[in-house]
Amino acid sequence: MASPPDTSKSIKLLRYQSYIRRVNSSKLLKASSKILFRSTLIAALILLIFFTLHNPPISSESPHFHSHTNFLSSALFGGGGAAWEKQVHRSATTRRPGGMTVLVTGAAGFIGAHCSLALKKRGDGVLGLDNFNDYYDPSLKRARQALLSKHEIFIVEGDLNDKPLLIKLFDVVPFTHVLHLAAQAGVRYAMQNPQSYVASNIAGFVNLLEVSKEVNPQPAIVWASSSSVYGLNTENPFSELHRTDQPASLYAATKKAGEEIAHTYNHIYGLSLTGLRFFTVYGPWGRPDMAYFFFTKDILQGKTIDVYQTQEDKEVARDFTYIDDVVKGCLGALDTAEKSTGSGGKKRGPAQLRVYNLGNTSPVPVGKLVAILEGLLNVKAKKHVIKMPRNGDVPFTHANVSLANQDFGYKPTTDLAAGLRKFVKWYVGYYGVQLGAKKGNN
Numbered sequence: 001m002a003s004p005p006d007t008s009k010s011i012k013l014l015r016y017q018s019y020i021r022r023v024n025s026s027k028l029l030k031a032s033s034k035i036l037f038r039s040t041l042i043a044a045l046i047l048l049i050f051f052t053l054h055n056p057p058i059s060s061e062s063p064h065f066h067s068h069t070n071f072l073s074s075a076l077f078g079g080g081g082a083a084w085e086k087q088v089h090r091s092a093t094t095r096r097p098g099g100m101t102v103l104v105t106g107a108a109g110f111i112g113a114h115c116s117l118a119l120k121k122r123g124d125g126v127l128g129l130d131n132f133n134d135y136y137d138p139s140l141k142r143a144r145q146a147l148l149s150k151h152e153i154f155i156v157e158g159d160l161n162d163k164p165l166l167i168k169l170f171d172v173v174p175f176t177h178v179l180h181l182a183a184q185a186g187v188r189y190a191m192q193n194p195q196s197y198v199a200s201n202i203a204g205f206v207n208l209l210e211v212s213k214e215v216n217p218q219p220a221i222v223w224a225s226s227s228s229v230y231g232l233n234t235e236n237p238f239s240e241l242h243r244t245d246q247p248a249s250l251y252a253a254t255k256k257a258g259e260e261i262a263h264t265y266n267h268i269y270g271l272s273l274t275g276l277r278f279f280t281v282y283g284p285w286g287r288p289d290m291a292y293f294f295f296t297k298d299i300l301q302g303k304t305i306d307v308y309q310t311q312e313d314k315e316v317a318r319d320f321t322y323i324d325d326v327v328k329g330c331l332g333a334l335d336t337a338e339k340s341t342g343s344g345g346k347k348r349g350p351a352q353l354r355v356y357n358l359g360n361t362s363p364v365p366v367g368k369l370v371a372i373l374e375g376l377l378n379v380k381a382k383k384h385v386i387k388m389p390r391n392g393d394v395p396f397t398h399a400n401v402s403l404a405n406q407d408f409g410y411k412p413t414t415d416l417a418a419g420l421r422k423f424v425k426w427y428v429g430y431y432g433v434q435l436g437a438k439k440g441n442n
C-alpha cells in the first residue's frame with residue numbers, strides 16, 4: 001500500500017489556503033473576508049471541542065495499549081466517531097463460539113477480499129484495512145469493497161504507515177489475529193517504482209509489527225510472503241529449507257526482508273508470526289497486473305501478447321495456484337497459529353515462528369496458460385514469443401507443500417484449466433463481455 005488516500009489534512013489545507021488567497025486578492029471582498037476569517041476561526045474552535053468530546057485521545061492507560069498518540073492524527077482517516085466505532089465493532093464481532101477477531105490488511109485486494117469473505121462466512125469477526133491505491137484500477141477494489149459490505153465486512157480506508165490509525169483500530173478492537181496481506185505486489189513494477197515496495201513491504205510491515213507488539217493481547221500474525229524469495233534457487237521443487245538469499249527482484253528482496261524482520265519481532269517481543277509464500281495466485285476478482293488477467297483482456301481485444309522464454313529458449317513456467325486453495329491455506333495457518341507470548345512490548349516466552357509454501361505443486365508453461373485461455377475465450381491469441389526481459393522475473397517456480405500439508409492439511413485441488421474456467425466466467429460477467437463475438441468487443 002503506497003500512497004495515502006486523497007483526504008489528507010494537507011490537501012484540505014492547500015485547498016483552504018488557495019481559497020483564502022482568492023478571497024484576499026479581491027478588494028471588493030476585503031471586508032467580507034475579515035468576517036469569513038473570524039467565523040472560520042470560531043468554526044474551527046467548535047470543531048476542535050466537538051472532536052475532543054466525541055473522540056478523546058487514546059490514553060496510555062487504555063487496557064489494550066501501552067503508548068500514547070495524537071488524537072488529531074487518528075481523526076485524519078475520517079473515522080473515530082461513535083458511528084464509525086459502531087461500524088468497526090459490528091464488522092469485527094465474532095458470531096461463533098471461540099471465533100477469532102481478525103484484522104485483514106489489504107482487504108480490498110484480491111486475496112484479502114476472498115479471505116475476508118471466507119472468515120466472515122464461518123462466523124469470525126473481520127475488519128478490513130486498505131488504502132485503495134491506484135497501482136491497478138481502484139474501481140475493482142471498490143467493487144470488492146461493495147461485495148464485502150454486502151456481507152457486513154467494513155473496510156477502514158487508511159494506510160499501513162499511519163501509526164495513529166493502527167493504534168486506534170487496536171484500541172477499539174482487541175484483535176486476536178492479523179491477516180496481513182496489504183503489500184506492493186508485482187515483480188516487474190519494482191524497477192519502475194522501487195520506493196513503493198520499501199514503503200509498503202518494509203516500512204508498513206514494521207509499523208504494523210511495532211503496533212502489534214505493544215498491544216495487549218498481542219495478536220498472532222499471518223502474513224503474505226512470496227514464492228519469489230526463492231529467486232535464483234535451482235533446487236526443485238522449492239522447499240522451505242532451500243536457500244532464499246538470491247532474490248531476482250526488489251519485490252522479492254522486500255518479501256525476504258519481511259521474513260527476516262518477522263524473525264526479529266518474534267525473537268525480541270514474542271510475536272507469533274507465520275509467513276505464507278504464495279505461488280502466482282489467480283482466480284475470480286484477481287489482479288489486472290498479472291499475466292493471466294491481462295492476457296485475457298488483450299486476447300479478447302485482438303492485441304499481441306508477449307510470451308516469455310528463458311535465455312536458453314526454454315519455456316517459462318509457474319506453479320499457478322487457484323485462489324480457493326490459497327484461502328484454505330490462509331485459514332489453516334490462522335487456525336493453527338499459536339498465541340503471541342508477549343505483552344506490553346515485552347516477551348514472556350518463546351513464540352511460534354513459521355514459513356510455508358502455498359503452491360499448486362504442478363508448474364505449467366506460460367504457453368500452455370495461453371492455450372487454455374484461447375480455448376476458453378474461443379479466440380486465437382496473437383503471440384509474440386520473446387526472451388524474458390531481465391527485469392526481476394524468474395524462469396520457473398514449483399512448490400513443495402508437504403510442510404503446510406502436515407501442519408494444517410493444505411492440499412490444492414484445482415488445476416489450471418479448471419481454475420481459469422472459473423476466472424473467465426467471472427471476467428466475462430464482471431466486464432460484460434460476449435464470448436464468441438467479434439474480437440475487440442471487450
Ligand SMILES: O=C(O)[C@H]1O[C@H](OP(=O)(O)OP(=O)(O)OC[C@H]2O[C@@H](n3ccc(=O)[nH]c3=O)[C@H](O)[C@@H]2O)[C@H](O)[C@@H](O)[C@@H]1O
Nearest residue numbers: 185186187226227228278279280290291306307308316366
Ligand atoms: O508467486 C509469487 O510470489 C508472485 O506471483 C506473481 O508474480 P509472477 O509469477 O511473475 O506472475 P505474473 O506476472 O502473472 O507472470 C506469470 C508468468 O507469465 C510470464 N509473463 C509475464 C508477463 C508477460 O508479458 N509475459 C509473460 O510471459 C512471466 O514470466 C511468468 O512466468 C505476482 O505478480 C506476485 O505479486 C507474486 O508475489
